[in-house]
Amino acid sequence: MKKILSLFLLQAFLASMIFGQEKPTAYINARIIPIAGAPIEQGILLIQNGKITAVGDARSVRLSSDVQIVDLKGKTIMPGLVDTHSHIGEGSGADGSSPIQPDIRLLDSLNVRASSLQRAQAGGITTVNVMPGSGHLNSGQTLYIKLRDGANKIDDLLIYDKDGKYMGGIKFANGTNSIRAGGGNFPGTRAKSAALIREQFVKAAEYRRKIQAAGGDASKLPPRDLAMESLTEVLDGKRVVHFHTHRHDDILTVLRLKQEFGFKVVLQHVSEAWKVADEIAKAKVPSSIILIDSPGGKLETMDISMTNGAALEKAGALVGFHTDDYITDSRFFLRSAGLSVRYGMSREKALYGMTLAGAIMLDMQDRVGSLEAGKDADFIVLSGDPLSVYTQVLQTFVEGKKVFDRNDSSDYLIATGGWGASNDREIHIDCFDGDIIGGEK
Amino acid sequence: MKNGKWKIKNFFGLLLLLLMVYCLPLTAYGQIAVKGETVWTMAGEPIQNGIVLVGADGKIEAVGTASSVKIPANYKQISAKIVTPGLVDAHSVIGLAGYLNQPHDQMQYDASSPIQPELRAIDAYNAEEKLIEWVRQHGVTTIHTGHAPLALVSGQTMIAKTFGKNIDEVTLMPTAMIAVTLGQAALVQQGRSPGTRAKQASMLRAELVRAGNYKGEPRDLKMEMWRKVLNREIPLLVTAQKAQDIMTALRIAKEFNIKIVLDGAAESYLVLDEIKASGFPVIIHPTMFRAGGETDNLSMTTAAKLKKAGIPIALQSGYESYVPKTRVVLFEAAIAAANGLSFRDALATITIDAAKIIGMDSRIGSLEKGKDGDIAMYDGDPFEYTTHCTGTIINGKIVSEVVR
Numbered sequence: 001m002k003k004i005l006s007l008f009l010l011q012a013f014l015a016s017m018i019f020g021q022e023k024p025t026a027y028i029n030a031r032i033i034p035i036a037g038a039p040i041e042q043g044i045l046l047i048q049n050g051k052i053t054a055v056g057d058a059r060s061v062r063l064s065s066d067v068q069i070v071d072l073k074g075k076t077i078m079p080g081l082v083d084t085h086s087h088i089g090e091g092s093g094a095d096g097s098s099p100i101q102p103d104i105r106l107l108d109s110l111n112v113r114a115s116s117l118q119r120a121q122a123g124g125i126t127t128v129n130v131m132p133g134s135g136h137l138n139s140g141q142t143l144y145i146k147l148r149d150g151a152n153k154i155d156d157l158l159i160y161d162k163d164g165k166y167m168g169g170i171k172f173a174n175g176t177n178s179i180r181a182g183g184g185n186f187p188g189t190r191a192k193s194a195a196l197i198r199e200q201f202v203k204a205a206e207y208r209r210k211i212q213a214a215g216g217d218a219s220k221l222p223p224r225d226l227a228m229e230s231l232t233e234v235l236d237g238k239r240v241v242h243f244h245t246h247r248h249d250d251i252l253t254v255l256r257l258k259q260e261f262g263f264k265v266v267l268q269h270v271s272e273a274w275k276v277a278d279e280i281a282k283a284k285v286p287s288s289i290i291l292i293d294s295p296g297g298k299l300e301t302m303d304i305s306m307t308n309g310a311a312l313e314k315a316g317a318l319v320g321f322h323t324d325d326y327i328t329d330s331r332f333f334l335r336s337a338g339l340s341v342r343y344g345m346s347r348e349k350a351l352y353g354m355t356l357a358g359a360i361m362l363d364m365q366d367r368v369g370s371l372e373a374g375k376d377a378d379f380i381v382l383s384g385d386p387l388s389v390y391t392q393v394l395q396t397f398v399e400g401k402k403v404f405d406r407n408d409s410s411d412y413l414i415a416t417g418g419w420g421a422s423n424d425r426e427i428h429i430d431c432f433d434g435d436i437i438g439g440e441k
Numbered sequence: 442m443k444n445g446k447w448k449i450k451n452f453f454g455l456l457l458l459l460l461m462v463y464c465l466p467l468t469a470y471g472q473i474a475v476k477g478e479t480v481w482t483m484a485g486e487p488i489q490n491g492i493v494l495v496g497a498d499g500k501i502e503a504v505g506t507a508s509s510v511k512i513p514a515n516y517k518q519i520s521a522k523i524v525t526p527g528l529v530d531a532h533s534v535i536g537l538a539g540y541l542n543q544p545h546d547q548m549q550y551d552a553s554s555p556i557q558p559e560l561r562a563i564d565a566y567n568a569e570e571k572l573i574e575w576v577r578q579h580g581v582t583t584i585h586t587g588h589a590p591l592a593l594v595s596g597q598t599m600i601a602k603t604f605g606k607n608i609d610e611v612t613l614m615p616t617a618m619i620a621v622t623l624g625q626a627a628l629v630q631q632g633r634s635p636g637t638r639a640k641q642a643s644m645l646r647a648e649l650v651r652a653g654n655y656k657g658e659p660r661d662l663k664m665e666m667w668r669k670v671l672n673r674e675i676p677l678l679v680t681a682q683k684a685q686d687i688m689t690a691l692r693i694a695k696e697f698n699i700k701i702v703l704d705g706a707a708e709s710y711l712v713l714d715e716i717k718a719s720g721f722p723v724i725i726h727p728t729m730f731r732a733g734g735e736t737d738n739l740s741m742t743t744a745a746k747l748k749k750a751g752i753p754i755a756l757q758s759g760y761e762s763y764v765p766k767t768r769v770v771l772f773e774a775a776i777a778a779a780n781g782l783s784f785r786d787a788l789a790t791i792t793i794d795a796a797k798i799i800g801m802d803s804r805i806g807s808l809e810k811g812k813d814g815d816i817a818m819y820d821g822d823p824f825e826y827t828t829h830c831t832g833t834i835i836n837g838k839i840v841s842e843v844v845r
Contacts, residue, residue, distance in 0.1 A: 292765045294576075297766040298541075329731065387827055389824050423739075
């Protein structure tokens with residue numbers, strides 16, 4: 001009886017959360033880097049119901065009488081970071097049965113309790129493109145998630161577009177990762193890789209033509225084909241291609257495929273971007289780069305350079321960043337911007353790359369990536385300048401809710417590591433008298 | 442006709458040789474004055490507006506303030522905002538492990554047998570490996586490198602300067618330690634040994650017992666190495682991440698009265714008192730090492746915790762099977778400095794304290810009269826992401842001027 005009552009109260013509470021108006025909260029006195037516009041000293045970030053309602057200073061932002069004030073004197077606020085390529089959450093993609101599997105959804109595999117998701121929160125990341133691996137020409141559909149707190153199921157992390165569909169892209173790869181000598185139906189060469197991808201897009205174009213020809217008449221539709229449906233979304237520009245590519249010639253192959261089939265594409269890794277920066281810029285294709293502490297590790301990345309960001313910026317291309325977590329740890333994501341500035345990128349473009357550029361690459365620039373009225377209240381509080389090694393992420397907010405606080409002992413453990421930091425998150429169901437379900441400690 | 446061509450070639454060769462001989466004094470070691478807005482000597486307080494003089498022999502002649510050190514007229518002068526000792530990487534595998542990560546450049550691990558102390562690092566070291574240039578360009582002048590932590594006893598380690606064309610030119614110490622690994626990374630599957638932790642300890646103890654009975658005839662390369670260990674001439678570099686493996690290392694060290702250096706030590710913060718009591722130093726895993734498997738519980742604060750407990754520590758670039766093929770100790774110390782270690786203590790983990798742990802502090806690790814002229818220069822706080830290494834000097838010779 002007690003439990004039923006608790007459940008009822010919980011429902012009532014949730015309903016009031018959803019339908020009621022939250023009191024506005026003003027974060028004041030911080031240095032605000034809104035990305036959209038110049039930094040604001042002693043700025044005010046005003047949020048309500050998970051959205052930003054105003055950004056400015058004491059002269060431009062009016063505070064109502066019921067506002068809750070949070071003084072962040074000496075701190076820095078910037079938008080939550082957008083990681084355009086990550087493998088957090090222990091997700092999986094295609095299996096070894098074939099090199100191209102567009103029907104596979106990462107959605108069906110993510111562990112929402114994985115500690116890696118918490119590490120990303122500790123790194124100031126709020127929006128992530130979680131991808132399957134690069135061992136296939138196509139390893140399946142990627143998933144865009146918000147790092148909301150306390151997720152119990154994948155639905156709790158999804159982001160929905162205007163049509164009510166959860167958002168995600170699709171992962172392609174070229175170069176050596178997907179080449180398997182004597183690998184059966186897997187490609188053995190680069191030319192074969194391109195041919196196999198082209199073959200599938202030609203098929204998809206035909207499938208799409210049949211659907212269009214049916215004109216909504218169900219009897220004329222081609223038989224449902226999950227892989228073709230996915231690639232049709234790609235051809236319609238509704239599903240962005242995230243193309244793993246390292247070497248300069250492989251990068252140009254991606255641009256050639258984009259030219260032929262007209263899909264929207266983000267170049268991922270782009271290790272030799274500095275060699276073909278002008279071509280990338282001319283094709284108006286965005287690049288998501290990664291900073292690795294030394295060159296090599298495999299033949300394709302022997303010429304990777306920390307100057308990629310600077311070279312692409314100079315060429316006029318859009319540059320974002322990614323962790324490729326587990327390759328680099330999400331907690332060091334801001335370091336990518338710092339190192340890129342070390343190697344010639346402008347401070348402004350580096351911070352833009354960590355936020356709004358990433359949002360653009362995920363078609364989410366209307367909702368995240370900058371601090372502007374109307375956007376999601378996804379922001380981070382830093383102890384100092386975002387490009388300094390000594391700066392800590394103090395707090396991370398997703399849609400107005402604090403999801404990481406360095407002052408909280410369990411969050412601190414995630415931020416620095418230590419005993420138990422890699423364990424799955426514990427799940428507390430509050431109304432069940434403190435029962436702990438799942439997790440271990 | 443053929444002969445004539447050869448003669449002409451030979452003539453040009455001679456000319457080239459003469460030219461080289463003529464140019465030699467210009468590139469000779471030493472006779473260099475390094476001026477720094479701040480000079481972190483790591484022997485006493487940092488000096489503001491300091492000067493480090495390196496003589497013609499490549500050794501440091503004088504260190505002091507601009508007013509106290511007179512620069513001889515014929516000395517080349519070079520300036521930097523921050524000057525530190527050349528950095529010391531206390532544990533690496535580069536030179537054996539190459540950046541291409543292809544079979545031909547991966548010489549850090551031979552899988553034929555789990556116990557091979559006779560494998561010498563000097564027989565595999567490639568002084569021209571790209572990764573050595575890479576770390577040199579970030580200020581690293583000395584590396585303790587060798588066989589990887591992938592077998593119970595994978596082989597020997599060596600100490601080398603990061604500039605020079607061949608092994609004889611670069612080697613400071615041909616056999617520094619023997620690389621021993623306890624735990625998951627050194628377990629062998631499919632019915633071979635060691636298949637368990639207890640078996641690892643047993644096999645290592647058996648080797649040391651056998652070495653105790655070894656009389657020198659007939660010659661046995663393995664036993665010769667173990668004798669040196671038993672005689673406390675060289676330490677074991679014991680990579681152990683889990684607390685139980687650290688305790689096993691301490692137990693075996695005590696049983697045979699041998700010297701060890703603990704390495705990795707992800708869970709060392711759980712057994713601080715025991716490590717402290719043993720007196721052995723710890724070369725801690727890279728601060729940005731990935732948490733996973735046996736390093737699930739690693740922490741960025743371990744360096745600070747061990748330092749506070751009074752345990753001698755250094756940081757390392759370590760071993761990576763994939764990317765980054767090498768880490769850079771400068772970056773790893775930076776993250777330690779951001780997680781509880783003071784600036785000076787963090788710098789010490791990659792200079793003087795690292796030199797002490799690898800037994801080279803009489804020559805390197807600090808800027809002091811009589812030590813090697815190994816110097817790193819930076820245009821700001823060396824740990825900041827946006828600071829550049831502006832130059833590196835080894836034995837008084839400028840070996841990198843790339844701005845990184």
